[in-house]
Structure formats: structure tokens, C-alpha cells
Amino acid sequence: MNNDQGGRQSGGSTPGSGAAVVVEHLHVVRGERVVLPDLSVTVPTGQVVGLLGPSGGGKSTLMRAIVGVQQVESGEVTVLGEPAGSSALRHRVGYVTQSPSVYADLSVRHNLAYFAKVLGAPKDSVDRAIDAVDLRSHADSSVGTLSGGERSRVSLAAALVGDPELLVLDEPTVGLDPVLRRDLWNLFKRLAHEQGRTLFVSSHVMDEATRCDRLLLLRDGEILSDSTLPELLRRTGAPDAEQAFLALVDEAAANPREAR
Amino acid sequence: MNPRITLATTTRILRQLRADHRTIAMMLVVPCVLLGLLAWIFDGTPVFDRIGAALLGVFPFVVMFIVTSVATLRERTSGTLERLLTTPLGKGDFMLGYALAFGIMAVLQALIATGFAIWVCGLDIAGPKWLLVVVAVCDALLGTALGLLVSGFAATEFQAVQFMPAFVLPQFLLCGLLVPRDALPSILSTLSDFMPLSYAVDAMRTIAAVPEPVGEVTTDIAVIVGAIVLSLALGSLTLRRRTP
Numbered sequence: 001m002n003n004d005q006g007g008r009q010s011g012g013s014t015p016g017s018g019a020a021v022v023v024e025h026l027h028v029v030r031g032e033r034v035v036l037p038d039l040s041v042t043v044p045t046g047q048v049v050g051l052l053g054p055s056g057g058g059k060s061t062l063m064r065a066i067v068g069v070q071q072v073e074s075g076e077v078t079v080l081g082e083p084a085g086s087s088a089l090r091h092r093v094g095y096v097t098q099s100p101s102v103y104a105d106l107s108v109r110h111n112l113a114y115f116a117k118v119l120g121a122p123k124d125s126v127d128r129a130i131d132a133v134d135l136r137s138h139a140d141s142s143v144g145t146l147s148g149g150e151r152s153r154v155s156l157a158a159a160l161v162g163d164p165e166l167l168v169l170d171e172p173t174v175g176l177d178p179v180l181r182r183d184l185w186n187l188f189k190r191l192a193h194e195q196g197r198t199l200f201v202s203s204h205v206m207d208e209a210t211r212c213d214r215l216l217l218l219r220d221g222e223i224l225s226d227s228t229l230p231e232l233l234r235r236t237g238a239p240d241a242e243q244a245f246l247a248l249v250d251e252a253a254a255n256p257r258e259a260r
Numbered sequence: 261m262n263p264r265i266t267l268a269t270t271t272r273i274l275r276q277l278r279a280d281h282r283t284i285a286m287m288l289v290v291p292c293v294l295l296g297l298l299a300w301i302f303d304g305t306p307v308f309d310r311i312g313a314a315l316l317g318v319f320p321f322v323v324m325f326i327v328t329s330v331a332t333l334r335e336r337t338s339g340t341l342e343r344l345l346t347t348p349l350g351k352g353d354f355m356l357g358y359a360l361a362f363g364i365m366a367v368l369q370a371l372i373a374t375g376f377a378i379w380v381c382g383l384d385i386a387g388p389k390w391l392l393v394v395v396a397v398c399d400a401l402l403g404t405a406l407g408l409l410v411s412g413f414a415a416t417e418f419q420a421v422q423f424m425p426a427f428v429l430p431q432f433l434l435c436g437l438l439v440p441r442d443a444l445p446s447i448l449s450t451l452s453d454f455m456p457l458s459y460a461v462d463a464m465r466t467i468a469a470v471p472e473p474v475g476e477v478t479t480d481i482a483v484i485v486g487a488i489v490l491s492l493a494l495g496s497l498t499l500r501r502r503t504p
Contacts, residue, residue: 097339
């Protein structure tokens with residue numbers, strides 16, 4: 001099972017140097033099911049890294065392990081040089097869950113003001129976060145009265161107020177219209193390329209692959225590919241990310257013993 | 261733990277309450293309505309003077325227990341608790357934040373309910389009125405603390421509400437309201453010694469009957485405060501940063 005360690009380092013970034021997240025031999029069981037059998041991966045600093053794959057493939061579990069809320073059986077997860085979930089990381093890592101986790105009975109502003117206080121962020125961070133997710137006109141509306149897409153933007157803003165070095169975003173663009181999706185991906189890129197933040201973003205929409213600096217394809221708890229999109233297309237000869245993914249799935253199915 | 265985060269949490273909970281008029285009414289009006297009903301039922305008899313003070317301790321306890329257990333469970337199911345536990349917020353900040361916010365509501369509730377019992381329902385007590393308020397606040401806080409603890413064992417709001425009969429009614433039956441505790445069968449009497457609500461009712465009864473009750477009541481209050489601290493500490497153990 002571990003005979004492919006050499007080939008796995010297709011990213012070229014060695015663990016420890018310039019890596020925001022280093023996951024080594026992560027083994028996670030949820031209920032009766034082994035969600036991640038033996039996963040090793042590295043997320044480089046200052047990039048937008050996309051985690052793509054079908055739902056149920058272990059994306060959320062990997063993200064939960066990185067932010068330190070997932071019980072793990074074995075393996076090591078190092079985030080910004082510290083063990084995942086350690087108290088030193090709590091104001092350096094922002095986490096946005098798949099379903100919006102904000103208070104429905106508070107206004108957008110009061111929600112963000114609370115998270116800003118908890119994170120020890122300056123007062124003006126609230127207004128900056130509201131502008132970043134384009135909710136100025138709804139700032140004083142109760143979150144419960146907003147649409148699903150607006151709520152998930154409030155949830156994202158609640159992580160942005162803390163200006164974290166690593167942002168872990170679980171499907172942040174679900175249910176958003178194309179214009180908003182484009183704007184958010186531009187925001188992610190600005191955060192990474194201009195401010196040196198690291199973004200780890202999951203999606204099950206393959207066309208969002210073109211927005212990422214780097215792509216991880218995760219299926220059934222195994223990393224099928226870890227590269228940039230051009231590299232992936234060259235290797236598989238596929239015209240787009242979706243076709244490349246299908247090609248890799250077929251390849252793994254035809255050759256289960258030595259996937260990759 | 262960090263005072264800034266604890267107070268921010270209290271402020272946030274009070275803001276949530278302010279937006280929810282029905283829950284505020286539930287906390288402030290329901291104990292008065294129940295006391296009023298009771299005074300009316302026993303109009304012209306000495307019964308209300310005998311049990312009115314004790315119920316002044318029981319109603320805030322029950323109301324706060326329900327409100328708190330559902331409020332904190334909502335925090336778990338909405339994912340906000342998991343999110344908060346990835347931030348610098350400590351478990352103690354969360355528990356104390358709730359205890360403080362509902363403690364403020366408890367003071368309001370105790371003042372209103374005690375005033376209503378004395379001046380509207382004509383409750384006659386031998387001891388000082390302020391001591392009734394102090395014990396009522398402690399009882400409400402006890403309800404909050406137990407509610408925080410119990411919500412850790414409920415998976416849904418549906419279950420949380422059902423904890424009321426499981427946790428509260430046995431205490432209600434054995435606290436000495438129906439039959440004096442020393443007249444209970446010895447096993448039940450011993451059991452009631454381990455139930456914090458018994459001390460609340462003892463304290464209220466003493467205040468109603470004795471002109472100088474402070475010394476006697478202090479022990480009861482100490483037991484109640486101990487139960488509050490213990491529940492909060494146990495409750496914070498049910499907050500886990502890592503979940504399966």
C-alpha cells in the first residue's frame with residue numbers, strides 16, 4: 001500500500017518547507033466506515049488549493065481533520081508548523097462548514113461583531129468582511145430572513161473577520177449565482193496572491209478547477225491526483241477537469257493494486 | 261478563558277433573546293401566571309402561604325432549565341458550537357457566557373415573580389423579602405446550569421424537551437412540596453438529599469416561616485451554588501473540540 005510514496009510527491013513541495021498543511025498517513029473512521037484509509041498530502045502556502053471529488057469521498061472529513069475537530073485514528077496533521085487543532089492555531093485558521101454556521105436570529109453585523117470579538121479582530125474588520133462578501137445592503141437584516149446563498153456568505157464573512165493565515169472552506173460556492181461565484185473566487189485569489197494567505201477550498205463542481213492554483217482529486221478517501229490543472233490535463237490527455245477525473249477513476253478501477 | 265470572550269458571548273446571547281419576544285415572555289410572565297393560578301385555586305385557605313414561597317423557587321428552575329437546554333442544543337445542531345470551538349473561545353467562556361446571560365434574566369425574573377407573589381397574590385412571609393429574591397435567582401441559575409449539562413446528552417431538541425420530565429419531575433416529587441422530606445420513606449428521603457431542588461425548597465420554606473432565617477438558609481444556598489458550579493464544570497466536559 002505504501003510502495004508509491006516516491007510517486008506521490010508530484011507537487012514537488014517538500015513537507016515542512018513552505019507547506020501550510022502537511023498530512024501524513026491520516027486514518028479516519030466515522031461510524032463503521034473507513035473514510036480516509038491512509039492519506040498523505042501537502043498544501044503549499046500562499047495558493048488557492050482546490051479539493052475536488054464526488055460527495056461522500058472524504059472531502060469534509062479531511063477538512064475537519066485539518067481544522068482539528070475530527071477524531072482521527074492515526075496519522076499526523078501539521079498546520080502552519082503546529083499539530084492540527086492546537087490552541088496556538090485557533091486565531092490563525094478560519095473554518096467555514098458546508099452548511100452555514102451563524103446565528104439565524106442575529107443581524108449580519110451582530111453575527112460578525114461577535115466572531116470579531118471572539119477572534120480578537122479590530123472593529124473595522126466587520127465592515128471589511130461585509131464588503132468582501134457583498135452584503136452591505138443586508139448588513140442589518142436578520143440572517144434568518146436571508147436566502148441560502150446569502151447565509152453561506154455570512155458564514156464565510158465570519159471566518160474572514162479574523163484574517164486567518166489559512167482558510168479552510170467547505171463548498172463555499174454552493175447555491176451561488178455565476179457572478180457571485182466569480183467574485184468569491186477572485187476574492188480567494190486576492191487573499192492568496194496579494195496577502196500570502198493559504199486557501200483550501202472544496203467543491204464538487206469540476207469547472208471550479210480552473211479557478212485553483214492547484215488541484216487535489218479525492219475519491220473514496222484516496223488522492224487520485226495532486227497537481228496543477230495544466231499538468232493534470234497533459235498527463236491524462238483530457239480536455240477538461242471533469243474528463244480528467246473520469247479518466248483517473250477508470251485508470252484506478254482498471255488497475256486497483258497500483259492506483260497512480 | 262478570557263473575560264473579553266465570555267462577555268462577548270453573554271452580549272451575543274442577550275441580543276438573540278432580545279429578538280425573541282416570546283422567549284422573554286416565557287421567562288418573565290409564565291412564573292407569575294402559575295403563581296397567580298395557584299393563589300387563586302387556594303383562595304381563602306392557608307395553603308398558598310404554605311407552598312407559595314417554595315413554588316417561587318421551583319418555577320424559575322423549571323422555566324430556565326427548558327429554555328437553556330434547548331438554546332444550547334440549538335447551538336450544537338446549527339454548527340455554531342463546532343465553529344466556536346475552532347476559535348480561541350474556551351469551554352469555560354461558553355458555559356459562563358450562557359450562565360451570565362441567563363443569570364441576568366434570572367434576576368429580572370426573580371424580582372418580577374417575587375413582587376407579584378407578595379403584592380398581587382398576598383403571599384405572607386416571616387423572613388426578609390430580599391432573601392426570597394436571592395434564593396429564586398440561585399434556583400433559576402441552577403436550572404440554567406442543569407440545562408447546559410443535560411443538553412450535552414440530547415441529540416435533538418425533541419429529546420431535550422423530554423429531559424424535563426426525566427430530570428425535573430423526580431426532583432419536584434421528592435423536594436418536599438407534596439410530602440415533607442422527613443416524612444418520606446427513608447430511601448426516598450436519602451435520594452432527595454442528593455437533589456439540589458430539595459435545598460431550594462427548604463430555603464424558601466425557612467424564609468417563609470422564620471423571621472431571622474439568614475443563618476439557616478446560608479447552608480442551603482451553599483449547596484445550591486455548589487450544584488451550579490458542579491453542573492457547569494461537568495457540562496463543559498460535554499463540549500468536545502473533536503467529534504467522531
